Amino acid sequence: MIKVRFAPSPTGYLHIGNFRTALVNFLFARNVNGHFMLRIDDTDEERSSLEYEEAIKEDLSWMSMNWDSLERQSSRLSNYDDALETLLDKKRAYPCFETAEELSLKRKGQLSSGKPPVYDRSALKLSDSDIADLKSKGKKAHYRFLLNHTDVNWDDLVKGPSKYNMSNLSDPVILREDGRVIYTLASVVDDIDFKVTDILRGEDHMTNSAAQIQLFEALGSSAPRLGHLSLLTDISGSGLSKRLGSLSLRDLRQEGFEPMAISSLLSKVGTSDPIDIYKDIKKIIKEFDIKKFGKSKPKFDKNELSNLNSKFFQLMDYEDVINKLKIMKLDMTKEFWYLIRGNIKILEDVKVWINVCFGNIYTKNIDAEFISLALKLLPQDQFNENTWLTWTNLLKVESGKKGKDLYKPLRLCLTGQDNGPEMASLISIMGRDKVIERLSFDT
Incomplete structure (x- = not known):
């Protein structure tokens, strides 16, 4: 059976580059029904903390990345001592x-x-x-x-x-002289003991891997298969700094990015596959092939991630989001969700459109005379999705305006937004009284 491991040190939150390594290992294992091990490299007692370990596990769970086994290096110190003795005996x-x-x-x-x-x-x-x-x-x-x-x-x-x-x-x-084992040895001992078959990590480990191959041999084992991924860079080609908190999974989550937007991007960036949004992880697993990853350095573009996040909501049916909306204590109809989902970048944006339709907003006075005419011509005998066409046709004739000169000031006055859902459906949901309220601001 294929067995891989993700081995973070619990000395900080998961950075986007480190998470990409976890994701590739997870997809590699799941693609062949293999074993994905989470190994906590916590031998550095001064810097490691249970808080960060729990945060790592929470982040992976949020990303729907379940592990098959969990190990901690701090519980295996005697194994590393034994390995050192073996190497000393062999004069290595x-x-x-x-x-x-x-x-x-x-x-x-x-x-x-x-x-x-x-x-x-x-x-x-x-x-x-x-x-x-x-x-x-x-x-x-x-x-x-x-x-x-x-x-x-x-x-x-x-x-x-x-x-x-x-x-x-x-x-x-x-x-070290203080008795702390170094990753170079501890990792090899773990990989031997837990029968890891494949090691997938960043290309910054290439020289380390070369030394570890000899370590495997010195300890009487053959090295697992090795794969070294090109490191992510920012859009300018510079290396991603782990000091940039906005690139931790935790902060991306707080900013409103969805797990599938993150997985969709990081599973494809640097491969021969096009980058697009996926609704769930199963299709990404099915399509995964380590051979698709290239040698050139892939770029992480946060704007691209934002676009995928928006596309994700466009795929979401009402039933897919209803539980999330309930957690946010937001109540809306199926009709309303399908109207606004194309204008959602993060789920918090739902609140914006609820306020647009039912709350109090600042209505921009673009053309007081025109808005006054619009209020006067608002149809009295109907108020549904046909109202918008009837109303704007009347306004076109009476005002002489057309195109954006006609539609933009109405949208700004009624919604406070430069763009958004179809106005015909929007004003139908808003209702006559709210439309009149927005048109009747003090000019």
Whole structure:
């Protein structure tokens, strides 16, 4: 069975880029009836919080992304200790005692002499007695994984044939001096233990993946299949910053964006498929194919997301939204929903149109003489969808106005809006008394 994992750190809210990774993994698994695991990477005790973990789960649930299993790295620390011991026994891990300041000086020296800033492996020269002596003096070791300086090759699910020469990479730290395990090791141990078959993540993990392939092998396992997605950029091509709160799922939700608008965009951006709105996730799952993702950097356009959000409401039947409207304590008829749904960008806009039809609005005085004539010519013997045509035909003859000169001032006066639903249906719902009220403002 195909098994994938989404592994967020509970150190903040889900950012749109990180969520895209979750969505791709979810769609990949569901497309083949596979297993989608949520793994909370909470080994950083200082920065991790239960509040953020709950927020991540709440956001995924809001997006209708159910997980098949849940694991926390904080409950598996002994597994990582065992893996480190295995690597030490195989001479594929070694202790280092340089401080952060000493390592920084080394890097500066390498750069100034034109050398790549790769760790020089000086700690490998330490004898057992050297190590014991340093520890007796209170020095704490961090541990590195000893890379084989060879080419690492893999057939990437997105990038195709990929290669990295490990001599260009420092031996990665896998355990900090304070005893905290590094993602590089913990993730590999988890993927082995939970039998993950495929890893889908951002292209910023390419070099990390190369090192982890050797880690898998050193721990007696073969690496899962790997796929590295091109990272989202903003519309200008710049990288999306996680510091931009407006690009967290939580804030998008508060702004009124619908889950299916977000999923419709993020499941297709960067693929060969056209971007369009979907009414539910099932069709997106059915159409998903990891091979459709390209190598170029996809752009996240919030305006495009807004357009999809509007299109989503145009697809919504009255029965689809009635429960949401009840939660908002909004009562409306089916007729009213079908009239206004084409003018809804977010569900809160429903309140605007309820107020337009039944509340108090500021009516713009475009042409007092014309509006006075309109009030005088308002038909007395009928008030339904035919009223608008009868009324505007009379006005056209009496005022000499036509086109936007005729219709725009009426719309502005009656609704306070530059555009909106068909006026024939709108005034029928508003009723004669409300129309007269709007036409009778103090000029």
